[in-house]
Amino acid sequence: MTFANLSGGRDSTAMVVRYLELGGEIDYILFCDTHYEFPQMLEYIDKLESYLLEKFNQKITRLRSEEDLLSKWAFEYPITKGERKGKLRGLPKTIGMDYCTRELKANPSRKFIKSKSANTFKNTILIGYTYNEVENGRTSSLDYGIAKYPLHQWQWNETEVENYLRQKGIANPLYQHFERTGCFCCPKQSKKSLYTLYRFYPKEWEKCKQMEAKAKELGCLNATFKPNLSCIELEAQFKRNPTMDFTSAYTEDMVCFCR
Template sequence: MKNQIVSLSGGKDSTAMLHMMLERGEAIHSVVFFDTGWEFPAMLSHIDKVEQRIDMPIIHLKPPCSFGYWLHEREVRPRSGPNKGKLRRTGSGWPSPMRRWCTREKTNVLLKYARAIEDSLTCIGYALGEEKRLETQMAKRSPRRYPLIEWGISEAEALSYCYGLGYTWGGLYNHFDRVSCFCCPLQSLRNLRVLRRHFPLLWTRMLNMDSRIENNRGFNHDATVYDLDIRFAREDAQSLKPSRKITRYAEVE
């Protein structure tokens, strides 16, 4: 029998997968949670709750160098070309679709953990409808299984199952369809507006992180967090302005 490793992000899908596997009496070798350091506080509380409930330890994996180091401190030096080895910049800046260093770090740490376990099989909480995510590079590098897809469980069903177990995530899913790093630059503008409005302390943290980036190449579509803050504040001010639309009343005969 394979040694099943549950990769728990803490979101609705992986939480549902873990509990459903236990309900079905499946053997689980270990449960691992990759802590990016950029988690919502409510997500970290959720992980603690899951750990108490399943009565087995959740192994917290961390990147060898913190995401803060990557963002602000890592020395970037070209590996080839005329400037090979010369310091180009300090800090990689925010991740982007072309410079997704965060996902690479996460993938490497999870792979290293799985490869250290003999005959391992990593269980990933992709839900029905997410089949297009299956053919990733990581899938080719270590054996994986997708129990929710096997069982035909959709994201909505996973969320409702978790609510049925009493999990609330402090209301995070009232605001977001998916929950990942609070400062993920790949999230939508809608999510970022919600974050600024409902999680002002985290937004302020993002502004601070943003302000410390050397030669900031932008956070989301070239806009820095500071740019977005100004944009959202302007939008808020506009929406508060009284409407100048003239209301026509029907003539009273």
């Protein structure tokens, strides 16, 4: 069976649409709703599904847990081994894959795929890594299927992806504000991205502040979205200098494993 990971970001979206356009068959297109999606992302997924149904008679399978697993792992489930045993994790780390990606993306996909086809070697998993990403060593080792990277096969990078989506009229409007998409509370966001969140998405920004406040109150290991820099401190900076220069620290987004 063939499964495609779809985040709603441009890379995975272009991969899915072009793959189907070329006559490829996909049994399930998987979108993981983390409970922390932008409302605009969920609207986009609905519109994208309408497009896929019209053009290819293809639906999107939404995976969404009943519980808010990010909050559970951040504030309720303590670490069970090692020198930090008993401590609460708090917010996800800014570097590398953390519990958020594992519990909100990887595990739900893995569970669903294995429920549909338990034979690892008969499953193809389409992943939207670009040509340059794969060339630079970014690959996925999976125990539930064989990873395939169509964008690499087509030698597509972000320019080709963006041009393709605009040509098809299915570009994600979130890219009008952000260079990358994902959970609104992702700690891998750049400082510029967090400023955009503060300026244009006040409800989501307020939720980030509330998460930091709870992490601090509970004495969590990680209580801020940026190392030693809280949303409250960032907001003060933004208010003092609303046209601030973003060429300093945290300008670039960290590698996001959710795209």
